[in-house]
Amino acid sequence: MINKLFQRREAPLLIILAALVTIVCLLQPRFLSPGNLQSVLLWLPLLIIVALGEMAVILTRGIDVSVGSILGLSGMMTAMALRDYPELNIYVAALLATGIGAFLGAINGGLIAGAGTPPIVATLATLGIYRGLTFVVSSGKQVDDYQLPRNLARWSIDGPFGLSIPPYVVWIALIVAAAMHLFLTYSRTGRDWYAIGGEPDGASDRGVPVRLQTFCAYVLSGAGAGLAGLLYASRFGTVNPASIGNGFELLAIAAVVIGGTSIFGGSGTIAGVLLGCLLLGVINVALAVLNIAETWQSAVYGAVILMALLTDDAARRRLMKGARHK
Amino acid sequence: MISSRIRRLWNAYAPEIVVTILLILAFVISGWREPRFLDAAYLFDRSTLYTEIGLLTLSMTLIIVAGHIDLSVTSIIAFVGAIIATLYSRYGIPFWLLIPLAPVFGGFLGAVNGYFVARRNLPSLVVTLATMALYRGMAQILLGDSSLMTPPDYTGIERVTLPHTYLHTPLVIWITLCLVFAALLHRTVFGRYITVTGVNPEAALYSGVPVAQTLIRLFTLSGAMAGVCSVLLLSRLGVARYDHARGWELDVITAVVLGGTSIFGGRGTIYGSVVAFLLITIVQTGMGVAGVKAEIQVTAIGLLLLLAVLLSRLTTGRK
Amino acid sequence: MKKLRFFLMAFGASLTLLAGCKPDTPPASPTATSATPPTTATEAGTTTATTSAPAGKVRVVYIPKNTGNPYFDGVVKGFEQASKEIDIDFSTTAPAQPDPTAQISFIKDEIQRGANVICITPNSVDALNSVFDDARAKGVKILTVNADLTGNESHRDGAILPTDFDKLGANQIELIGSLMKYTGKFAILSATADAPDQNFWIKGMKEALKDPKYAKMELVGIVYGDDKDQKSVTEAEGLLTKYPDLKGILAPTSVGVAAVAKVVESRKVADKVIVTGLGTPNTMRRYLKDGIIPAVALWSPPEMGYIAAYASFGMSKGDVKMTPDASFKTGKMGSRIVGKNGVVIAGPPLVFTKDNVDKYDF
Known part of the structure; x- marks a missing residue:
């Protein structure tokens, strides 16, 4: 049983994570205090939801660098809707945010699967276009905390059953992750994504509707980023056109790839992506609670990621020794 | 006969032809809408702002043709700048001695990327994402929140022009390196290796291409170019800070893919990247002098990228 | 094909070289062209339509x-x-x-x-x-x-x-001091580590703290939120974790002070940790009215x-x-x-x- 666990792809990552948490706890015992655990938990939901969509795209051997801008545009539009129509139900707002994101993702999907544009080119273009539109729809004005409904902010403060840990946003992220896991395992679309990424030409020969399923991956990625836009408004209160989601794409891609999803498509697990997100969350929160001088933070961050990659790679090679011929 | 030749030319070089036409159009439209655009002194002076991006476009083209990516170059610029400025102002090493060392430092940092990518088989996207933070962070450790001045007689290289022309020194360097890189990619064995590696690394390996060695050299070259950019930027700004050149990597990649280099590797020309870079420069200058808002400029560059790609894709028979 | 590629290359090179040569006739100078009747800018630039005053x-x-x-x-x-x-x-x-x-x-x-x-x-x-x-x-x-x-x-x-930057640091210390009743530990959450204004004010704050009036106040740390939402929030939460007995956070930056207010609200410690700093009324309005933070300063x-x-x-x-x-x-x-x-x-x-x-x- 334990043996089997260690043969899993995620095992090395889990060990790295455990080692990292141990080191941080030795240096700062309060890292495991309830308040701080909440910090770690609250760091995750946005990243998890965006990373899961990004993972779907990467599985198909694509990439979506526009997720940060989709998060921004959908978050801004939804926040403006909530500001201008205070009677709007926030669950409807969540649907709206997801819908806007899915629509923006569908544009990406159309360009890529329909018109045959390379994924990075199409999404690099929409990265700029969606960010520009965020300024246009908002006239460059931010939506302030007092203009948003209180129960939206409460999503990031309170949890179900009167518990405050973990808050609703974390549950939302976990539900999305579970749904995504089921989707990847049992739906035709999910399995097709692996097939497309594994061997794009072969997949189409075996009757996989490559274009349609690729399109779906981008719609899903957009929908995830869209929902994350509303969660951003919940978590940070102010929605600013320049800062919302800016640079988020690199973070999401890092989480997916650290989580063991192959950047060349075809392989990857939800558990891995969750661990990748958790690793990034732990590193970021740890940098804030350890007394690391500001000037050292970026270097330490880069070094830890590089070390995680190397250790993960080395561990995997050892596990697969013999099974792999080079 | 002639039409079939044109057809073949179009099929092979559609992206290059499209960006060339767009460049001419952009120039004509900018000049027509905004007469103040047509001022050679202004155009050449302003284009010096993009020198470093233009230089990085060249080396990034090779990296992407080889099927890889290097996000760390802009951090290398900041780090090498920080090293040089520190050696000069804190240790009193003469500046002229440090200038030739800049590409060496940069090359070393690039080689580190190359080692992880080629010898450890890690995806270049993630490796350079990590070293992007690492190198930027090391620059920050060196400089903290201070900025170090370069010697006064070294600043302002961009104001020196070639006699009787508007060619500022950085542009001369850029044009020379354009020719060098074009020859390197299209005329040498190394260039062949890069292309073959980009088409299919495994096949390249089995047909005797030293893939790992090629990749290490390539990333070293990319780092060395960033080193060159670093001394140019130091001269242009007169100061070294850890946060200089941040975020330019996306501009560089945009220029390369706009010029028709395939992000999957194996296809790309220096000509395409050069014209695409000029196109972006001209469009930004034209919009800038017309007073177009920054966020509209960002949107316009995105639309331009889509337009160029769709035009060349929808009109060629390629799948 | 090879020939073609070389031709393209050479064409590109000559094009750039040609473009760089100084023409015999003087180029249109900005003063000469501005004499032409004002034209409207491109459609995209509708917001700034005038070309010459x-x-x-x-x-x-x-x-x-x-x-x-x-x-x-x-x-x-x-x-x-x-x-x-x-x-x-x-x-x-x-x-x-x-x-x-x-x-x-x-x-x-x-x-x-x-x-x-x-x-x-x-x-x-x-x-x-x-x-x-x-x-x-x-x-x-x-x-x-x-x-x-x-x-x-x-x-x-x-x-x-x-405002008078020489006095702002002391001014901010007096503000948080009066709110903290001049006793207890407090921390500063600034913008970026190299923000010149904030660094100048912080210098002034440290200077002001030497006044015996503030003898019972202790500045335990300075962190930087880079004026980004995520980083500011994470750093503010880090402060609460590092210093469980923290009594105040001073954030002399508008993004930072909003983030800190958000954090003390979600951690439910608004009654224990006093937050103040520099912030715009619009951004801070709800936090002030809900009693999350007592006061915030800014010029007009x-x-x-x-x-x-x-x-x-x-x-x-x-x-x-x-x-x-x-x-x-x-x-x-x-x-x-x-x-x-x-x-x-x-x-x-x-x-x-x-x-x-x-x-x-x-």
């Missing part, structure tokens, strides 16, 4: 740190108000991100577009020196607004500062913009010299005296509480 009007442009920052919208309001009273043609433009070198191309473009005065909130105290020198060589006045080029004052013509950005507009107009006409002890009139704000280094100070900071916050809208 009518004779007599002073063309003033304001370049804030970046677009979409509500703080600078307040400054722009002040400029706009003044432009209704005096003969200036005002416009504003800014880069999308507050990068140190991102403003350079905007300055070059505005020189080419014929600006008489460029007002700017610089993103860097030194990276813009050479472009400022270029501008001034062409007769364009450079006025920094909201921040100064500390250590590089010779590269600009004057500066309008929102519109007032500063208004004064900057009058100074620009006067400088361009030659009536105002930004030399120490000179003075100039500023419409309804009365007259202002130029201090050392050509600095003009707009006014003292205001303190916003739940009782007065609704009187302000910026």
